[in-house]
Amino acid sequence: MTKGNHINDEERALERLKDILLKKDRAELEEIRSILHSQEKLTEKVKPILLDHFEFFKENFSHEYESIINELIDKKLKQSEQELLDLIYPSLGKMISKYVTLQMTTLKESIESTVKSKFSFGRSIKSFFTGVKESDLIIANANVSTVEEVYLIQRDSGILLASASNNESMDKDVVAGMLTAIKSFVEDAFNKDAQDLEMIEYGSYKIIIRSYYSFYIAMAISGALSSTEQNNLAENIDTFASNELKSFKGRYESSSAEISKLLEHQFIV
Amino acid sequence: MISKKVILTGSFGVGKTSIFNQFLFQKFSDKYLTTIGVKVNKKTVEAKGQEVSLLVWDIAGEVTQDKVPTSYFLGASGIIYVMDLSRPLTFEKLDSDIAYLEELLPGAAIKIVGNKKDLLSKEELLEAQQNISKKLDAITSAKTGENIPDLFLNLAEELV
Structure with missing residues (x-):
């Protein structure tokens, strides 16, 4: 027997031995391969495991990942702080402004009611000597209502006759026209007893309207305005209309500059 | 300077707002927004050497003028009654509408306007004019701006 023949015999014997020993393992390996290469079989095997995992994930998500997610949100919020502020600020600002105005109005009305019902000797004395109303003394710091604009407008046409303003608003002729259009619409739509539109509210703005025979006066006010203040302003407007405007009867348009000065002196300054 | 209230009125979709925008801003849009x-x-114009501030009210269109809230017309010095030359339906009520406006605002200057000239050929324009019961004061195109400034200028001159 040569040396080469001897090696071949050994190899064959080894292969036979491997066949005997690894037969079961090889069959299992073949089975695993067939599973891996068949999507249907693989799905059948993996699906229950994944479902179990999802169930676990659902039940333990907050516990397992809470800290990671919180960190991510914190980081994102810090990175986008300006964008978020830009988004939230306009709405928040309006909400706060409206809320503060409402609270101030409630506060003023409550104080006025207290002043009416409870007598205070000291406050009365101070009020007497300074000439300032008792309620005004109490809420001096909180009195935030301001007359922003006053318009004298021809009643039917909506043509602006005179105006005075605290600031530069849009074209006053157009404002007067649109106010008249709104007033006409409301009075036409809801008027059953020849009543006039007396108030328009927009956010923290109020427009008091006093209508007379040939003209009306519209006054835009910002800030908190109690019902007493509102009544006082309405009375002041009525007094102005009957006393100051009387001498301009029939020549309102040609006396526009003069009346505007009077309006400014009476209501704005 | 004197101020005059001018009303733009007529049926819906005749181009009142387009005339309004063309006169005030020299702009035209194909989009129809009621x-x-x-x-x-x-807008202030100069008429007979005098500055006239025209306060123009562009009113929502109604099929007949008696449906427009009367308070919108009160105090108006001028009325521009607009029709769509390409839609005969919009000039069917011309006689009764003008009679109503004359009664409501005696003394006011009324201009009868046929708009959307750009949509019609010469022949169609002639035919449309023959079907309109009153003489037109202006034939306009809010799209091209044709005759719009003259319309308001003529009205302002009449109001001075």
């Missing part, structure tokens, strides 16, 4: 209620704006 006017809700009324829109007011002003």
